[in-house]
Amino acid sequence: MTEFLAKYGPLLAQGTLDTLYMTVVSTFFSYLFGVPAGVALSVTKKGGIAQSPRFNAVFGWAVNVARSIPFIILMIFVIPFTRLIAGTSIGATAANVPLIIAATPFVARVVEQSIEEVDRGVIEAARCMGATDFQIITKVLLVESAPGLLRGLSISAITILGYTAITGAVGAGGLGNLAFRFGYQRYQDDVMYTTVILLIVLVCLIQWLSNWAAAKADKKIIK
Amino acid sequence: MITVENLKKVFSGKDGDVAALNGIDFSLDNGDIFGIIGMSGAGKSTLLRCITMLEKPDSGRILIDGTDILSLKGEALRKARRQMGVVFQGYNLLMQRTAAQNVAFPLELAKTPKKEIEKRIKELLALVKIEDKADFYPSQLSGGQKQRVAIARALATSPEALLCDEPTSALDSLTTKQVLGLLEEINKSLKTTIIIITHEIGVVRSICNKMAVIDGGRFVEQGSAEEIFADPKSEITRLLLGISEAAE
Numbered sequence: 001m002t003e004f005l006a007k008y009g010p011l012l013a014q015g016t017l018d019t020l021y022m023t024v025v026s027t028f029f030s031y032l033f034g035v036p037a038g039v040a041l042s043v044t045k046k047g048g049i050a051q052s053p054r055f056n057a058v059f060g061w062a063v064n065v066a067r068s069i070p071f072i073i074l075m076i077f078v079i080p081f082t083r084l085i086a087g088t089s090i091g092a093t094a095a096n097v098p099l100i101i102a103a104t105p106f107v108a109r110v111v112e113q114s115i116e117e118v119d120r121g122v123i124e125a126a127r128c129m130g131a132t133d134f135q136i137i138t139k140v141l142l143v144e145s146a147p148g149l150l151r152g153l154s155i156s157a158i159t160i161l162g163y164t165a166i167t168g169a170v171g172a173g174g175l176g177n178l179a180f181r182f183g184y185q186r187y188q189d190d191v192m193y194t195t196v197i198l199l200i201v202l203v204c205l206i207q208w209l210s211n212w213a214a215a216k217a218d219k220k221i222i223k
Numbered sequence: 224m225i226t227v228e229n230l231k232k233v234f235s236g237k238d239g240d241v242a243a244l245n246g247i248d249f250s251l252d253n254g255d256i257f258g259i260i261g262m263s264g265a266g267k268s269t270l271l272r273c274i275t276m277l278e279k280p281d282s283g284r285i286l287i288d289g290t291d292i293l294s295l296k297g298e299a300l301r302k303a304r305r306q307m308g309v310v311f312q313g314y315n316l317l318m319q320r321t322a323a324q325n326v327a328f329p330l331e332l333a334k335t336p337k338k339e340i341e342k343r344i345k346e347l348l349a350l351v352k353i354e355d356k357a358d359f360y361p362s363q364l365s366g367g368q369k370q371r372v373a374i375a376r377a378l379a380t381s382p383e384a385l386l387c388d389e390p391t392s393a394l395d396s397l398t399t400k401q402v403l404g405l406l407e408e409i410n411k412s413l414k415t416t417i418i419i420i421t422h423e424i425g426v427v428r429s430i431c432n433k434m435a436v437i438d439g440g441r442f443v444e445q446g447s448a449e450e451i452f453a454d455p456k457s458e459i460t461r462l463l464l465g466i467s468e469a470a471e
Contacts, residue, residue, distance in 0.1 A: 125315035128275050129329040129380070130301035139331070143319050219360040220318040 008191055011178060016198055018092045019174040022164040023202075025096050027157045030103035031111075034156075035149075037063070037104065038111025039137055049123060050133050066105040071163050074102050075170065095172035099163055107156050114148035115141050147218035154210030158203050165199070175199055225384055225416060226250045230283035232269055232440075243269040244280065245440035251433065253383070256410055256417045258431035258448065260424060260463060266440040267420045271388050274418070275309055276300070287383065305333060308377030308415075312389035314369040316361040322372045323348065323357040329379045347375040350412075351405060367398035374405065384416040385409070391426060399423075403430050424463050428452065436460045 041063065043049050044056040069077070075098040079089045086094040118141050126140045142149070165176025175195040183192025215221070232244040243266050251257050261267050272278035274285060276292065284291045292303045316325050323344045330340045348354045351371040361369055370390060377385055387406070391399040407430045410417050419426060427434050427448060435445035436459055443457040455461045
């Protein structure tokens with residue numbers, strides 16, 4: 001055990017840090033782009049506060065197309081763009097580029113779903129009080145759906161965490177990369193199992209954190 | 224002063240057109256409590272949705288102090304909306320905000336200074352007698368308490384008129400009495416014109432000075448509540464009164 005830790009400890013620690021780094025950065029940016037996109041998908045629907053069925057159809061179609069490209073293909077497909085943004089296509093920072101591109105449409109759908117759950121009556125009440133579209137979005141839709149958004153955040157972050165393992169296969173570092181190099185290429189099961197355990201711990205941690213935050217944020221449930 | 228002239232609305236559906244509003248006219252003086260009563264499907268909800276401009280009527284005019292609000296757009300429309308407070312059957316409170324924050328909401332939308340909002344919250348919660356629940360969330364309040372918060376919220380921007388859509392239909396009879404008493408008090412102390420849409424004849428009987436009976440998208444009878452109760456002219460009014468008496 002001590003021998004194992006001495007030999008692979010630093011590698012595993014670095015891998016965990018890289019995975020966390022990719023997950024956090026990619027989740028952050030995919031929400032930065034995904035929240036406005038999800039709001040746009042929801043409010044432009046028929047009966048929405050800014051309904052525009054044509055925009056909704058085109059935008060929804062684009063999101064579906066982006067979501068249907070398998071991540072491993074997308075990752076290779078966007079390499080030129082990744083080089084342009086990150087200066088290289090290797091390493092954790094470069095991996096963030098395809099991760100964000102793949103996760104943003106996913107996040108948009110997750111956000112859309114939460115926004116849809118806001119009571120229509122409350123939106124109409126805000127309308128009657130003279131709220132602008134922008135005020136309805138920032139003060140009603142995003143606030144009333146906050147607990148749902150937080151629960152969705154765990155789904156997105158865990159999905160992104162899964163994606164980071166795939167980027168590991170093409171040299172982005174992280175736990176996926178370790179599992180691939182040691183487990184698949186060198187048949188070192190102990191390293192692979194350790195990475196799997198570390199990934200499980202990370203997933204549980206994300207889920208627990210977001211459940212806690214969502215429960216704390218939700219005033220609709222009597223505590 | 225609120226005047227509604229020849230309001231019409233047709234819904235086109237699969238089974239042809241349905242005239243939800245068939246020429247509605249009425250005129251209210253400041254301080255009136257006007258009850259609009261009718262059965263389900265009579266056009267009550269459509270009328271309310273048209274007056275609150277959630278639905279665009281096909282024709283007609285809605286004049287508030289001489290301005291046709293249907294001709295307004297953008298900021299002018301939003302300003303006009305603040306002249307009308309709306310109280311809903313389902314309360315429609317923001318679930319993630321406390322009672323006080325719900326009352327503050329329309330003021331925030333109107334970009335009222337923070338200090339003034341604080342002051343208004345205190346006044347309004349005192350007016351609806353629910354000061355002690357200021358920091359409670361709607362999920363922690365009873366139906367009657369929620370409706371009080373909703374009334375306070377509707378009054379926040381000091382509107383000329385209060386529009387109430389079945390305000391007591393989700394409440395028990397004692398709470399109904401209290402909420403109606405509160406509306407009457409508000410009408411007396413603030414001189415707010417109140418329009419109540421309801422299917423309960425008791426609501427009209429207890430607080431309205433004017434009333435209209437709606438059926439098939441038009442008023443079959445309207446005038447002073449006292450006179451209509453004493454001498455109902457239309458069949459539907461007699462039916463509504465009969466049902467109510469039988470039920471009592």
